[in-house]
Amino acid sequence: VQLQASGGGLVQPGGSLTLSCAASGETFNIHTMGWFRQTPGKQREIVGYIGDIGLSTYYRNSVKGRFTISRDKAKNTVYLQMNSLIPEDTAVYYCAARTYYSGSADSRQYAYWGQGTLVTVSS
Numbered sequence: 001v002q003l004q005a006s007g008g009g010l011v012q013p014g015g016s017l018t019l020s021c022a023a024s025g026e027t028f029n030i031h032t033m034g035w036f037r038q039t040p041g042k043q044r045e046i047v048g049y050i051g052d053i054g055l056s057t058y059y060r061n062s063v064k065g066r067f068t069i070s071r072d073k074a075k076n077t078v079y080l081q082m083n084s085l086i087p088e089d090t091a092v093y094y095c096a097a098r099t100y101y102s103g104s105a106d107s108r109q110y111a112y113w114g115q116g117t118l119v120t121v122s123s
Contacts, residue, residue: 006020011119013123014029017082020079021033021095023097023112030052030098030099031053032052032097032104033071034097034104035095036093036094039092046106049061050071051074063089073093085103087121093116096112
């Protein structure tokens with residue numbers, strides 16, 4: 001399975017950005033897809049994830065109400081819509097996938113990773 005993330009860039013505080021993550025290869029094995037982010041000197045942290053059956057979602061508290069994860073199964077693509085961005089959202093964002101139906105906030109539970117895309121929130 002290969003994951004290709006895109007959509008990062010520079011955005012002003014209060015602005016919006018949408019990240020995409022396209023999966024290819026043996027995607028029938030993929031059931032949960034997640035978004036993580038990482039800043040220099042810090043551990044990679046969960047942003048949220050979306051399941052397969054029922055498309056249930058999970059978000060970290062700091063992004064609830066601002067970020068939305070969606071999934072187009074026909075295109076094998078997952079999206080991260082980010083609104084009301086704040087400077088603290090600045091990070092490299094990674095998409096990840098796991099073969100289990102249950103989600104996880106632990107990055108070690110994800111077998112497949114995209115290359116990361118930088119999001120910078122600054123005026």
